[in-house]
Amino acid sequence: MNNKNTKQNTVKKSVSYSGIALHTGVRAHLTINPAPESSGIIFRRIDLPDKPSVLATAMNVVDVRRGTTIAAGNAAVSTVEHVMAALTAYNVDNAIVDMDGPEPPIGDGSALPYVEMLQKSGIEEQKADALYWSPSEPIITEEGVSTSIIVPHENFKISCMVDFAGTPLGTQYYSAEITRDEFSENIASARTLCDYKDLEQLIAMGLVKGGSLDNAIVIHDGAIISKEGLRFPDELVRHKVLDLVGDFSLIGRRLKAHIITIKPGHATNVIVAQKIVQTMVAENK
Numbered sequence: 143m144n145n146k147n148t149k150q151n152t153v154k155k156s157v158s159y160s161g162i163a164l165h166t167g168v169r170a171h172l173t174i175n176p177a178p179e180s181s182g183i184i185f186r187r188i189d190l191p192d193k194p195s196v197l198a199t200a201m202n203v204v205d206v207r208r209g210t211t212i213a214a215g216n217a218a219v220s221t222v223e224h225v226m227a228a229l230t231a232y233n234v235d236n237a238i239v240d241m242d243g244p245e246p247p248i249g250d251g252s253a254l255p256y257v258e259m260l261q262k263s264g265i266e267e268q269k270a271d272a273l274y275w276s277p278s279e280p281i282i283t284e285e286g287v288s289t290s291i292i293v294p295h296e297n298f299k300i301s302c303m304v305d306f307a308g309t310p311l312g313t314q315y316y317s318a319e320i321t322r323d324e325f326s327e328n329i330a331s332a333r334t335l336c337d338y339k340d341l342e343q344l345i346a347m348g349l350v351k352g353g354s355l356d357n358a359i360v361i362h363d364g365a366i367i368s369k370e371g372l373r374f375p376d377e378l379v380r381h382k383v384l385d386l387v388g389d390f391s392l393i394g395r396r397l398k399a400h401i402i403t404i405k406p407g408h409a410t411n412v413i414v415a416q417k418i419v420q421t422m423v424a425e426n427k
């Protein structure tokens with residue numbers, strides 16, 4: 143993160159993006175609007191009566207099976223992690239994200255469309271100081287196959303290891319300070335992974351109507367069958383880092399922490415983020 147900028151930010155102007163939603167297959171529209179200081183990132187379902195809002199916080203997460211879903215009242219928004227990751231990398235603390243359905247457009251399965259939106263809108267500095275969170279002691283979480291260790295750090299850093307034994311993807315490791323440039327150049331365009339078997343199952347269930355070989359790295363019997371091939375040899379772990387940035391943004395603060403994680407997933411990320419939010423509330427900071 144850019145430490146010189148210690149003020150909160152929002153977007154300079156509203157900016158929109160539309161495309162196919164992965165699960166429903168309908169055309170979805172998403173608009174990022176400016177928001178007042180200290181309001182956080184708020185998703186608004188403009189297709190529902192009274193346009194209900196959902197604050198992007200770990201405490202509002204209701205589902206982590208295929209992406210991270212947040213909800214409040216009757217309003218749910220799924221797969222928030224990619225747009226949240228882009229907002230975090232651009233130090234956007236406050237924004238209202240309008241959506242006309244439960245899902246954002248999937249785009250190419252990466253955070254690139256959202257980075258391009260923020261480049262278009264520009265960033266507006268606000269008057270209030272940015273709020274940070276740093277762990278006072280290491281936070282260690284073991285959950286299923288995932289391990290996460292969070293230690294204090296002067297900036298926001300992620301070190302991540304994934305292991306796809308028995309596939310050409312193998313073991314991958316990525317470690318970086320999450321700055322705007324690092325995210326835009328090396329992380330944002332990494333796409334999500336999808337196993338062809340799961341894709342078939344989801345199609346049979348009537349889900350992933352918008353899914354194609356264009357918006358994920360698809361592997362079948364250990365081979366990559368997506369049209370485009372890989373964007374980076376270690377695209378998989380880069381996408382895991384992207385998801386980590388998005389999921390940990392649900393803490394609602396900028397991070398001065400090093401997240402060291404082995405085989406992370408949305409479930410573990412959200413459990414840790416919730417733990418941090420609870421600690422913040424308990425410590426009243």
Ligand SMILES: [Zn+2]
Nearest residue numbers: 223334381385
């Ligand atoms: Zn993802």
